[in-house]
Amino acid sequence: MRLWICRRVARLEVREGLQERELELGEAGRAERRHRRQRCVALFALTSPDRPDLAVQVSSKASSKSASPSKTAPAASGSGSGSTGGTSPSGAASPAAPNGGPYKLVSEYEGDTFFDGWTFWADAVDYVDADEAKSAGLISTSASSIIMKVDNTTTLDAGAARKSVRIHSTAAVPIGFIVIADIIKMPWGCSTWPAWWMNGPDWPDGGEIDVLEGVHDDSANQITLHTSDSGCKLTESVDVTGTLVPANNDCNAKVNGNQGCSYAETAANSYGEGFNRAGGGVFVTSFTTDAIEQWFWSRPDVPDNLVEGAPDRATWGRPSASWPSGGCDVGKYFKDQTLIFGVSVFVPLNISGPPALMRAGRLWADTTLWCDPRNYDNAYWEVAYVRVYSV
Numbered sequence: 556m557r558l559w560i561c562r563r564v565a566r567l568e569v570r571e572g573l574q575e576r577e578l579e580l581g582e583a584g585r586a587e588r589r590h591r592r593q594r595c596v597a598l599f600a601l602t603s604p605d606r607p608d609l610a611v612q613v614s615s616k617a618s619s620k621s622a623s624p625s626k627t628a629p630a631a632s633g634s635g636s637g638s639t640g641g642t643s644p645s646g647a648a649s650p651a652a653p654n655g656g657p658y659k660l661v662s663e664y665e666g667d668t669f670f671d672g673w674t675f676w677a678d679a680v681d682y683v684d685a686d687e688a689k690s691a692g693l694i695s696t697s698a699s700s701i702i703m704k705v706d707n708t709t710t711l712d713a714g715a716a717r718k719s720v721r722i723h724s725t726a727a728v729p730i731g732f733i734v735i736a737d738i739i740k741m742p743w744g745c746s747t748w749p750a751w752w753m754n755g756p757d758w759p760d761g762g763e764i765d766v767l768e769g770v771h772d773d774s775a776n777q778i779t780l781h782t783s784d785s786g787c788k789l790t791e792s793v794d795v796t797g798t799l800v801p802a803n804n805d806c807n808a809k810v811n812g813n814q815g816c817s818y819a820e821t822a823a824n825s826y827g828e829g830f831n832r833a834g835g836g837v838f839v840t841s842f843t844t845d846a847i848e849q850w851f852w853s854r855p856d857v858p859d860n861l862v863e864g865a866p867d868r869a870t871w872g873r874p875s876a877s878w879p880s881g882g883c884d885v886g887k888y889f890k891d892q893t894l895i896f897g898v899s900v901f902v903p904l905n906i907s908g909p910p911a912l913m914r915a916g917r918l919w920a921d922t923t924l925w926c927d928p929r930n931y932d933n934a935y936w937e938v939a940y941v942r943v944y945s946v
Contacts, residue, residue: 658733658866658944658945658946659944659945660864660942660943660944661732661943661944661945662726662942662943663940663941663942663943664724664940664941664942665939665940665941665942666696666697666698666699666700666701666940667696667697667698668696669696669701669938669940669941670685670694670696670701670722672724672725672726673722673723673724673725674722674723674725675688675720675721675722675723681716681717681718681719681899681900682718682719682720682721682897683718683719683720687718688703688720691706691718692708693705693706693718693719693720694720699939700739700937700938700939701936701937701938702935702936702937703720703722703896703898703935703936703938704719704720704742704898704931704934704935704936705717705718705719705720705742705747705898705900705931705934705935706718706719706928706931707928707929707930707931707932707934707935708928709928710926710927710928711925711926711928712926713925713926715926717900717925717931719897719898719899719900719934720896720897720898721895721896721897721898721899722895722896722897723893723894723895724893724894724895727755727891727892727893728753728842728891728892728893728894728943729890729891729892730842730843730844730885730886730889731842731843731844731945731946732842732843732943732944732945732946733839733840733841733842733866733943733944733946734753734766734839734840734842734894734941734942734943734944735837735838735839735840735861735866735940735941735942735943735944736751736766736767736837736838736938736940736941736942737835737836737837737861737938737939737940737941738751738767738835738836738837738838738936738937738938738939739834739835739937739938739939740830740831740835740935740936740937741767741826741827741830741831741835741936742898742933742934742935742936743769743771743772743773743826743827743828743830743831743933743934744771744772744930744931744932744933744934745771745772745924745930746771746900746901746924746925746930747770747771747898747899747900747901747931747933747934748768748769748770748898748899748900748901749767749768749769749897749898749899749934749936750765750767750768750895750896750897750898750899751766751767751768751838751895751896752764752765752766752767752768752895753766753840753892753893753894753895754781754892754893754895755889755890755891755892755893756890756891758781758808759781759782759783759808759809760783760890761889761890761891761892762780762781762782762783762888762889762890762892763779763780763781763782763808763815764779764780764840764842764847764889764892765777765778765779765780765781765815766778766838766840766849767826767838769826769827770901772827772828773826773827774826774827774828774829775819775820775821775825775826776819776820776825776826776851777800777817777818777819777820778797778817778818778819778820778849778875778876779803779814779815779816779817779818780806780815780816780847780878780883781806781808781813781815782806782807782808782883782888782889783807783808783809783888784807784809785805785806785807785810786883786884786887786888787806787807787816787878787882787883787884787888788804788805788806788816788882788883789803789804789806789816789817789818789878789882790879790881790882793877793878793879793882794873794877795818795873795874795875795876795877796821796822796872796873796874796875797818797819797820797821797874797875797876798818798819798821799817799818799819800816800817800818800819802814803815803816803817804816806878806883806888816878818875818876820851820875820876821875822851822852822853822856822875823853824836824853825851825853828933830853831933833853833854833855834853834854834855835853835854835937835939836851836852836853836854836856836857837851837852837857837861838850838851839851839861839866839871841868841874842885842889842892843885843946844880844885844886845879845880845885846877846878846879846880846883846885847877847878847883847885847889848874848876848877848878849874849875849876849877850871850872850874850875851875858870858871864942866944894941896936896938898934898935898936900925900931900934
């Protein structure tokens with residue numbers, strides 16, 4: 556429980572934007588939101604081993620990561636053999652990483668051919684392969700965007716798995732590249748766990764970069780690195796717009812329940828309902844020997860050079876998050892990164908289960924919400940493009 560509270564202390568500093576948005580919703584909208592959040596809190600309870608009488612809203616995702624190799628290479632079902640447009644980044648040399656551009660587009664995932672450059676993760680929990688995703692209507696493409704979603708049409712029996720989608724790029728991104736994702740809509744809502752991330756081979760040895768991740772009705776994104784040991788840490792002297800998450804300053808995946816080292820995004824509308832209402836936004840991840848850095852802009856603030864497909868770092872200002880080489884040897888801890896989109900859902904478990912499961916943060920006292928497909932009407936990705944540029 557202490558970790559859960561500490562990792563979200565920084566988020567209290569970004570509530571001003573949420574309060575302004577609540578004023579726009581009106582009393583009816585605020586009442587509906589309060590009702591939804593109260594129901595989520597009631598259904599997802601985390602019992603503290605120190606205070607068994609105290610229940611709090613579940614927002615811990617570390618237990619799911621540490622319980623299974625959920626971020627290792629997939630048992631893939633194919634949907635193509637390469638990225639669309641340009642050269643596969645995994646076949647390119649990793650150049651020295653200067654601080655600015657110009658950048659050369661080497662891969663683009665977009666429109667009707669988006670899924671040609673990805674494989675579908677299929678496992679025993681809830682992810683389905685490409686053929687089943689298509690037949691179930693969980694993925695679709697158009698000239699302007701693609702959709703990936705959780706099944707929101709099937710009423711489940713208690714204990715049944717809800718179908719969802721997770722995809723991995725067939726080409727990995729080496730050091731010396733930037734990745735730009737234009738996301739129009741992202742999944743959100745009670746029991747959802749969406750993520751846009753990347754990781755190297757033999758997790759955690761190859762490192763992991765969580766670009767966009769959260770759970771339930773979170774309102775702010777959390778940006779996180781995971782590494783194989785404690786040689787990679789956050790440093791307070793870095794000039795960024797994000798806020799350090801106090802409990803998460805050690806990137807080591809083997810300590811602190813695999814919390815990693817995190818920044819809380821302070822820009823408005825970086826996650827969930829607010830993100831979608833604003834029309835989404837653009838995420839830039841720079842992966843070089845100098846540093847791993849991330850920028851985010853909500854739709855109204857996206858720089859013209861990104862809209863025009865001509866990235867110019869000189870215009871981007873301070874990043875939201877940065878792990879410079881002085882505190883994190885990028886070349887040592889991070890290898891070629893596979894790009895991953897996914898949306899998982901918390902599994903309902905018996906409230907009288909063993910303490911280990913109770914502490915894992917996945918307890919569900921009532922399966923009604925899980926079984927009702929209407930709970931997942933907002934649980935989908937709409938992505939305009941993903942582009943990979945060499946420096």
